[in-house]
Amino acid sequence: MAEQTLEQQIDALAELIVKSRRIVVFTGAGISTESGIPDFRSPGGVWSRFDPNEFTYQQFLHTEEGRKRHWQLLKQMGEMMAVTEPNPAHDAIAELEKLGKLDCVITQNVDGMHQRAGNSEDRVIQLHGNITRVYCMRCDKRYPMDEILEWLRQGTEVPLCVECRGILKPEVIFFGEAMPVWETREAEQRARNCDLCIVVGSSLVVYPAAFMPMYALQSGAKLAIINQGATDMDGMAHVRIYGKGGEVLSQVMPRVREQLR
Ligand code: NAD
Numbered sequence: 001m002a003e004q005t006l007e008q009q010i011d012a013l014a015e016l017i018v019k020s021r022r023i024v025v026f027t028g029a030g031i032s033t034e035s036g037i038p039d040f041r042s043p044g045g046v047w048s049r050f051d052p053n054e055f056t057y058q059q060f061l062h063t064e065e066g067r068k069r070h071w072q073l074l075k076q077m078g079e080m081m082a083v084t085e086p087n088p089a090h091d092a093i094a095e096l097e098k099l100g101k102l103d104c105v106i107t108q109n110v111d112g113m114h115q116r117a118g119n120s121e122d123r124v125i126q127l128h129g130n131i132t133r134v135y136c137m138r139c140d141k142r143y144p145m146d147e148i149l150e151w152l153r154q155g156t157e158v159p160l161c162v163e164c165r166g167i168l169k170p171e172v173i174f175f176g177e178a179m180p181v182w183e184t185r186e187a188e189q190r191a192r193n194c195d196l197c198i199v200v201g202s203s204l205v206v207y208p209a210a211f212m213p214m215y216a217l218q219s220g221a222k223l224a225i226i227n228q229g230a231t232d233m234d235g236m237a238h239v240r241i242y243g244k245g246g247e248v249l250s251q252v253m254p255r256v257r258e259q260l261r
Contacts, residue, residue, distance in 0.1 A: 010248065012239045013198075013224050014255035016091065017096070020196035020222070022103040025093050026212050027129060030201020032111055034087040034246040037080055041203055042229065046073070057177035058171070067158045074170055075152045078131055078145050081114035088116035089200055089245035092253045094118035099260065103194050106187045108202060108209045110172045125187045127179065127209045136158075138166025145170060179208060191215040198224045200245040204231040 004012065011187045017023065029039030050073055086094075093250050094117040096102040104123045105114050110131040114124045134143040148159050148168065159168045165193030173179060188211070191197060197216035204210040210232075217223050217236055224239040225231060226248050234240050241248050 006241070006243070009239055009241045010251050011255065013074035013226075013241065013248075013257065014252050016196055016222055016224060016239060017074065017101060017252070017256050018259045020101060020194075021081075022194045023096060023101050023196045023198060024103050024191055024194035024212070024216060024221075025096070025105045026191075026197060026199045026202065027093075027105060027107045027109060027114070028200075028202025028206075028209075029109060029230075030203070031089050031245045032084075032087070032109055032113055033201070034089065034109075034244055035084040035113060037084055037111060038202070046077075049244040052175070055175055057174035060174055061167075064158060064256075070174070071152060071158060074131070078149050081111045081131060082146070082149070084111075084113075086113045087246045088250045090114055092246075093200075093252060095129075097123055099256070102259075104190050105131075106191065106209075106212050108206060111171075114136075125183050125190070127173070127183050129170070129180070131170050131172050134168050135171060136161035136164065136166040137169050139164045143168065145163035149256060166192070184208065187212055188215055191221075192219040194221045196222045196224065198226070199231070199237075200226045200249070201234075202227065202231070203229055204233055 002023060033039055038045050053070055060070045066211045069071040089237045093105055097119050098126060105119055107114060108128050112130055112132055115121055132145045134145055134148050139161060141161055150162055151159050161168055186253045192215045194216050197213050199213050213223055217219050222238045226241045226245050
């Protein structure tokens with residue numbers, strides 16, 4: 001079969017969206033790079049500046065040095081996320097909700113961009129948590145990340161709870177940490193029940209999150225992947241578009257609108 005042109009792929013995705021009623025969008029760090037937040041694995045990504053082996057939950061929990069390192073990275077990411085805005089890819093997914101097409105977004109991201117773009121809180125399943133909130137691991141007191149960032153700016157290296165001196169941790173799932181039970185179960189159920197799964201900006205190598213598109217496929221849904229780099233599921237996708245999420249979806253959505261009119 002002849003390779004499809006980009007135009008044909010964009011038409012094919014628009015057609016899939018128009019025909020679908022329960023779309024699950026699965027997103028990874030790549031959807032937020034057009035907002036200026038680097039992903040982990042691309043050249044210039046976070047792992048080209050930090051060593052991934054030094055960022056595990058166990059190191060955070062058991063060593064002061066590990067916590068210091070984590071907070072250096074969290075400070076950089078938190079500062080960046082505070083000043084960045086959703087991009088056209090986030091906007092397109094918010095529009096899918098307004099059009100009544102979206103069942104939910106399952107995201108690996110911790111940046112809260114889907115909600116900021118207009119998706120309802122109850123339609124965004126955050127598999128790896130949210131960086132805007134911090135909690136005490138001993139007494140569970142909650143803090144906004146903005147407050148902790150201010151402490152870090154003033155020289156604190158490892159923030160501790162003001163009430164009990166317990167370890168403070170952002171509400172994000174670190175590598176090596178157990179996945180949140182409700183979110184993981186809910187995401188699997190929604191993925192198994194959708195009629196179209198659209199992956200945007202994920203290398204699909206972080207498990208168990210990357211099982212979600214697989215569950216969708218196994219249950220008979222169509223699969224579309226928009227990602228710059230290769231993924232292990234490329235061969236299984238009904239539509240595979242190599243490109244930037246924002247650029248691609250900005251071309252897809254006018255065609256969807258047109259056909260729904
Ligand atoms: P990843 O870094 O493994 O992969 C990102 C993928 O996105 C790559 O394959 C890359 O080719 C692609 N990509 C980059 N820019 C793109 C664009 N504009 N359009 C389309 N594709 C693009 O990320 P991952 O698979 O999401 O896994 C890393 C883990 O780190 C996840 O848990 C993720 O949530 C977390 N993380 C989150 C953020 C965030 O919240 N913004 C940022 C960095 C990492």
